[in-house]
Amino acid sequence: MADLHCNIAGVASINPFWLASAPPTDKKINVERAFRAGWGGAVWKTVTVDPPVINVASRYGVHKDHHGTILGINNNELISDRPLDVNLREIEELRREWPDRVIIGSLMAVLDEQAWKEVAIKLANAGVQGIELNLGCPHGMCERGMGSAIGQVAELVEKTTRWVREAVDLPVFTKLTPNITDILVPAEAAHKGGAHAVSLINTINSIVSVDLQRMAPRPTVDTAGTHGGYCGSAVKPIALNMVAEIARDPALKDLEISAIGGITTWSDAAEFIALGASGVQVCTAAMLYGFRIVDDMIDGLGRFMDQQGYRTLDDFRGKARAHVVDWNALNMNFDVKAHIDTASCIECGRCHIACEDTAHQAIRIETGDDGSRRFTVDDAECVGCNLCQHVCPVAGCIEMRVVENGLPPLTWPEHPLNPLRADPQTVSV
Amino acid sequence: MSKQLVVSHAGAGLSPCDIADNFADLHPPLDRGAAAAEASRCLYCYDAPCMNACPTHIDIPGFIHQIATDNALGAAQRILNENIMGGTCARACPTEILCEGACVVNKTEGAPVKIGQLQRFAVDRLLDAPSPHPFGRAPASGRRMAVVGAGPAGLSFAHRAAMLGHDVDVYEARPKAGGLNEYGLATYKMVDDFAQREVAFLLGIGGIALHSGKMLGRDIHLDDLAREYDAVFLALGLGGAARLDVPGEELSGVGDALGFISRLRQEADKSAVAVGGQVVVIGGGNTAIDAAMQARCLGAASVTLAYRRGPEQMGATAWEQDLARLNGIAIRTWAQPVAIEGDGHVERVRFAVTELVDGRLAATGETFVLPADQVLVAVGQQMVRTGLDGLRADGAKLWVDDDYQTSRPGIFAGGDCIRRGDDLTVQAVEDGKQAAVRVDARLRAKGRD
Ligand SMILES: Cc1cc2nc3c(=O)[nH]c(=O)nc-3n(C[C@H](O)[C@H](O)[C@H](O)COP(=O)(O)OP(=O)(O)OC[C@H]3O[C@@H](n4cnc5c(N)ncnc54)[C@H](O)[C@@H]3O)c2cc1C
Ligand SMILES: Cc1cc2nc3c(=O)[nH]c(=O)nc-3n(C[C@H](O)[C@H](O)[C@H](O)COP(=O)(O)O)c2cc1C
Numbered sequence: 001m002a003d004l005h006c007n008i009a010g011v012a013s014i015n016p017f018w019l020a021s022a023p024p025t026d027k028k029i030n031v032e033r034a035f036r037a038g039w040g041g042a043v044w045k046t047v048t049v050d051p052p053v054i055n056v057a058s059r060y061g062v063h064k065d066h067h068g069t070i071l072g073i074n075n076n077e078l079i080s081d082r083p084l085d086v087n088l089r090e091i092e093e094l095r096r097e098w099p100d101r102v103i104i105g106s107l108m109a110v111l112d113e114q115a116w117k118e119v120a121i122k123l124a125n126a127g128v129q130g131i132e133l134n135l136g137c138p139h140g141m142c143e144r145g146m147g148s149a150i151g152q153v154a155e156l157v158e159k160t161t162r163w164v165r166e167a168v169d170l171p172v173f174t175k176l177t178p179n180i181t182d183i184l185v186p187a188e189a190a191h192k193g194g195a196h197a198v199s200l201i202n203t204i205n206s207i208v209s210v211d212l213q214r215m216a217p218r219p220t221v222d223t224a225g226t227h228g229g230y231c232g233s234a235v236k237p238i239a240l241n242m243v244a245e246i247a248r249d250p251a252l253k254d255l256e257i258s259a260i261g262g263i264t265t266w267s268d269a270a271e272f273i274a275l276g277a278s279g280v281q282v283c284t285a286a287m288l289y290g291f292r293i294v295d296d297m298i299d300g301l302g303r304f305m306d307q308q309g310y311r312t313l314d315d316f317r318g319k320a321r322a323h324v325v326d327w328n329a330l331n332m333n334f335d336v337k338a339h340i341d342t343a344s345c346i347e348c349g350r351c352h353i354a355c356e357d358t359a360h361q362a363i364r365i366e367t368g369d370d371g372s373r374r375f376t377v378d379d380a381e382c383v384g385c386n387l388c389q390h391v392c393p394v395a396g397c398i399e400m401r402v403v404e405n406g407l408p409p410l411t412w413p414e415h416p417l418n419p420l421r422a423d424p425q426t427v428s429v
Numbered sequence: 430m431s432k433q434l435v436v437s438h439a440g441a442g443l444s445p446c447d448i449a450d451n452f453a454d455l456h457p458p459l460d461r462g463a464a465a466a467e468a469s470r471c472l473y474c475y476d477a478p479c480m481n482a483c484p485t486h487i488d489i490p491g492f493i494h495q496i497a498t499d500n501a502l503g504a505a506q507r508i509l510n511e512n513i514m515g516g517t518c519a520r521a522c523p524t525e526i527l528c529e530g531a532c533v534v535n536k537t538e539g540a541p542v543k544i545g546q547l548q549r550f551a552v553d554r555l556l557d558a559p560s561p562h563p564f565g566r567a568p569a570s571g572r573r574m575a576v577v578g579a580g581p582a583g584l585s586f587a588h589r590a591a592m593l594g595h596d597v598d599v600y601e602a603r604p605k606a607g608g609l610n611e612y613g614l615a616t617y618k619m620v621d622d623f624a625q626r627e628v629a630f631l632l633g634i635g636g637i638a639l640h641s642g643k644m645l646g647r648d649i650h651l652d653d654l655a656r657e658y659d660a661v662f663l664a665l666g667l668g669g670a671a672r673l674d675v676p677g678e679e680l681s682g683v684g685d686a687l688g689f690i691s692r693l694r695q696e697a698d699k700s701a702v703a704v705g706g707q708v709v710v711i712g713g714g715n716t717a718i719d720a721a722m723q724a725r726c727l728g729a730a731s732v733t734l735a736y737r738r739g740p741e742q743m744g745a746t747a748w749e750q751d752l753a754r755l756n757g758i759a760i761r762t763w764a765q766p767v768a769i770e771g772d773g774h775v776e777r778v779r780f781a782v783t784e785l786v787d788g789r790l791a792a793t794g795e796t797f798v799l800p801a802d803q804v805l806v807a808v809g810q811q812m813v814r815t816g817l818d819g820l821r822a823d824g825a826k827l828w829v830d831d832d833y834q835t836s837r838p839g840i841f842a843g844g845d846c847i848r849r850g851d852d853l854t855v856q857a858v859e860d861g862k863q864a865a866v867r868v869d870a871r872l873r874a875k876g877r878d
């Protein structure tokens with residue numbers, strides 16, 4: 001079986017699966033169960049200087065698909081609501097009892113150098129193998145000048161990162177908030193501040209639903225609700241993009257990435273690693289299904305690697321990165337056309353109506369004498385958009401076939417119809 | 430949806446092609462899309478009721494989750510971890526009274542997740558993939574074990590013992606291994622020579638030598654085995670068919686159902702097996718249903734299953750009774766055969782109508798006659814005790830302690846030949862697995878003394 005050991009910012013882990021700083025890593029009892037289930041590491045629930053925060057009830061709202069499967073959770077929870085020394089003692093005990101597992105300490109504080117440094121040092125003394133700065137919490141804490149209040153201002157990201165670097169001799173992970181316009185701005189600030197790695201994403205500002213009887217957002221606390229932080233598989237696409245943006249920025253090439261956001265299965269994890277992440281963190285999937293899901297994450301990732309001939313994670317880490325490009329670098333001469341396999345078609349008509357109403361009117365229906373329907377693609381109208389293939393309920397029925405047009409690759413900047421096209425002479429590489 | 434056979438109408442026989450169709454898969458296998466859709470119905474229960482209803486305790490939510498994540502090989506390994514004959518069990522288990530009967534989705538949707546079919550989907554992927562055997566062996570223990578009987582119990586024991594580092598010799602009286610997987614399960618449950626493919630897969634672990642045509646009490650003897658091996662595991666099943674003990678049982682056209690089924694199982698061209706036009710099956714268990722169904726598959730125009738007690742007492746599950754009825758098999762309950770009549774060949778069976786009087790079966794005095802040109806007797810199997818002298822009995826079976834040890838130290842037993850759980854393939858597999866683990870623990874403890 002493939003070797004799943006990984007190393008992120010100098011922290012060695014038996015596998016790339018860590019629990020993100022959140023309720024699953026709130027107490028010794030949880031983390032111990034997680035380690036027993038096979039998780040490689042845990043980023044402890046965020047701590048700060050005492051007194052601890054107080055939480056409200058209820059705390060969670062969910063967004064479901066029409067089968068009732070939870071796509072995302074929204075929460076209004078704050079950070080650890082237990083005294084700092086209780087957290088520190090439990091971390092110390094676990095470090096002793098589970099020497100082969102990773103514990104990263106997560107902290108936040110107001111903009112006070114003393115506070116940041118003091119908590120960082122206490123965590124280091126408890127034995128954590130790295131420190132994560134929580135600059136992302138998008139509710140409650142930001143109203144007190146912490147979390148995303150710091151994470152949304154580049155200079156403060158740099159400053160707090162530097163404070164922690166100065167305070168401890170441990171790998172430093174700066175955890176970024178996605179509630180910004182350009183993820184590269186805080187990533188570059190973290191890099192300047194001396195971060196060894198960035199962890200992303202934290203939760204996204206959201207109102208998950210409105211209770212139409214009580215006329216208030218869910219979760220409703222007494223009569224009102226607040227926006228919360230959104231996470232779970234629904235946020236994975238956003239996280240993938242942000243991770244890719246950082247991974248392919250040459251200025252950040254020595255900044256490692258601990259990827260977070262919607263990771264639920266082994267293939268989700270593999271995708272983040274393929275984009276360049278060194279390891280991954282999981283919160284919602286564990287909250288929904290329990291720690292046992294790590295079993296299939298480990299098993300499935302190992303089997304995938306065996307099938308592909310990857311011995312270690314490094315063998316495929318970042319392999320997809322070079323294939324993430326700007327739109328301007330796409331080959332405009334590449335063409336595909338949909339092809340419907342009539343033998344496996346169940347005649348549902350989904351492809352036709354999708355194309356007819358909202359795409360390019362390229363799917364024809366012929367009705368036979370017996371009432372059976374035959375769906376075919378008119379190549380002249382098909383623009384190769386892929387919509388029909390996505391809505392088709394039969395796997396493999398609609399295939400996108402490459403058109404062998406013999407044309408050389410051509411990008412928009414080089415395109416003859418581009419009014420801003422640079423002179424071909426000056427474009428040459 | 431239950432299987433519907435092509436049936437024969439009075440006088441007209443079935444074509445070999447119809448017969449072959451009738452013997453095709455009872456439940457056609459799921460393809461990848463159907464398996465993914467079915468897997469998505471699973472609620473991924475914790476400490477799931479289905480798991481506890483499975484005698485081998487397969488982690489069912491775990492393997493279904495793996496099918497949903499497109500990790501079918503991981504799912505298969507998880508199944509085989511607990512049940513090395515997960516492939517046969519997926520095909521043959523009466524899931525309606527085991528895992529699927531316990532599935533909580535029955536309560537929310539009125540029908541369970543198709544656990545058996547998902548299990549088959551996963552295990553078939555693994556068996557079809559040209560991959561190395563998925564289990565390794567512990568360092569060689571230097572110990573040797575003998576297994577008598579290569580049915581599910583014996584092979585499950587052998588596989589687990591090999592995994593634990595022991596070398597195993599398996600002695601089997603019949604020419605082929607597999608026990609009732611090969612000679613007893615209904616043809617339409619085990620298409621495409623699955624029993625032999627599974628045996629080959631199981632032996633792929635190494636360390637197991639199969640000696641077929643070797644019968645205990647004739648070619649090999651308990652005393653010798655006890656002397657030569659560190660442990661002996663008896664997995665003899667229930668060899669002999671019980672008799673009816675009514676006049677006329679010796680007439681031609683009267684035979685035991687198991688013999689009929691095993692002939693069918695061994696025949697490549699099923700249409701070569703003779704069947705009557707009016708078949709009467711006597712018995713109320715799964716074997717009776719299987720025999721009746723398979724007679725119908727062959728084209729018998731009329732098949733009646735006669736059972737001496739009521740429908741509630743029948744060993745066959747409700748699902749199997751429905752399957753039989755759906756396929757035109759008449760089920761007559763409260764009917765006790767009293768004589769089989771005919772001139773050389775069977776022509777009719779005479780029955781007494783029965784009832785329960787104070788909980789005991791009694792004849793009402795009424796009788797009736799069913800015309801028949803073939804009678805299949807399925808009134809249970811009895812243990813053959815040849816070669817087992819000196820072992821304590823438990824009713825008609827072998828006595829064992831909690832660790833599967835018989836009254837003779839070092840001799841263990843499991844499967845149908847002991848009294849534990851139901852006489853089902855899955856229980857036999859569990860017995861074999863557990864017995865191997867216990868034997869291993871005992872030997873290792875002894876080694877330390
Ligand atoms: C017709 C029929 C249909 C069935 N259908 C189902 C079903 O659909 N689902 C289900 O779960 N269960 C079914 N069962 C029950 C199931 O087949 C048994 O519970 C299971 O096979 C028991 O396994 P075993 O290993 O104990 O015995 P067996 O499968 O009987 O194997 C015993 C082996 O020992 C060998 N043997 C016996 N005596 C000797 C000897 N003296 N020396 C050497 N070898 C010997 C035999 O040849 C045989 O290979 C059915 C049973 C019958 C009879
Ligand atoms: C209830 C809840 C509490 C959280 N608390 C914290 C926290 O204290 N510190 C932190 O850095 N992130 C916190 N997070 C964010 C998670 O660590 C993670 O970044 C986010 O949920 C995205 O990952 P996911 O999609 O796997 O859940 C919390 C998330 C949830 C759902």
Ligand code: SF4
């Ligand atoms: S999960 Fe349910 S029982 Fe547990 S704390 Fe939350 S509301 Fe209470």
